[in-house]
Amino acid sequence: MKALVIEDSQTGLAVVSQHLERMGIQPIAATDGESGVALFREHNPDIVLLDVVLPGMDGYEVARRIRAIEQSGEWTPIIFLTARTADTDLVQGITAGGDDYLFKPISEVVLAAKVRAMQRILQMRYSLVVLTRKLDAANQELTRLTSLDGLTGLSNRRHFDETLMREWRRAARYKRPLALALIDVDHFKLFNDTYGHLAGDECLKSVANALQAVSRRPSDLVARYGGEEFALVLPETDLAGARNVAEGVCDSIRALQLPHGASPSGVVTISVGVASLTPGTGGPQNLIAEADLALYDAKSGGRDRVGFRQPETVAG
Known part of the structure; x- marks a missing residue:
């Protein structure tokens, strides 16, 4: 599993990366929004940990860019990292495309719990996508069969x-x-x-x-x-x-x-x-x-x- 960590603080970036490595997750590090978006395109990570306050492009805009990159049916969990605790900040993050918040300083226990929760959602979503594709294929086959003559195989x-x-x-x-x-x-x-x-x-x-x-x-x-x-x-x-x-x-x-x-x-x-x-x-x-x-x-x-x-x- 790969996690893209976009954090402008070298100390904060190192701490989160260490937490992830102990969880068996490969961190991909970026210190600003532009490079974070580029790394998202390149590595297609399984989860994004995104600081709200970044130089240049802020975290909210990065989240919007990531959602714009994703194709129809794709979804990558985005967890904001922030010291802001106001309700308006949380609403703004969710509106921008985020899925959850982690408040600084980052707790390794809470981070692990949030990541596991996102992993469960990802697995359930993947299972649903697989089931949907199977149902679509079955429906297409059923439509095809109901349009055919049973003896000759021609259209009925x-x-x-x-x-x-x-x-x-x-x-x-x-x-x-x-x-x-x-x-x-x-x-x-x-x-x-x-x-x-x-x-x-x-x-x-x-x-x-x-x-x-x-x-x-x-x-x-x-x-x-x-x-x-x-x-x-x-x-x-x-x-x-x-x-x-x-x-x-x-x-x-x-x-x-x-x-x-x-x-x-x-x-x-x-x-x-x-x-x-x-x-x-x-x-x-x-x-x-x-x-x-x-x-x-x-x-x-x-x-x-x-x-x-x-x-x-x-x-x-």
């Missing part, structure tokens, strides 16, 4: 809804396009009937991994929309860009060559409906409706393809 429907609303508002504010792709695994019921639900789950996981691999921009979101349906939110993307992404998605699923004996193609494929809007004052249901119609077009057109919609008017 709730996270999709929240993200789409947020991106819709942002696109409306900046008058930028927002695209959405709705994806459906072709003939998935027949896949389950043929291979069983466990194989169906593995199929969905494979499709999810392929979709995640295609989505390279940090702003894009791949989500499980429901059942065998997936969704891809594409901010700052017009219809042409969304169609290119959707075509790449179709190619990537086809390239998996997952056997599907009940499908005309013999492998697992997907149908994709894409739409792009520059939002006005309406809601994202406009975009979902257009993408859903585009998905219907892809299915009715023979599946394993991309359908697309771009309304003539901006959603409002």
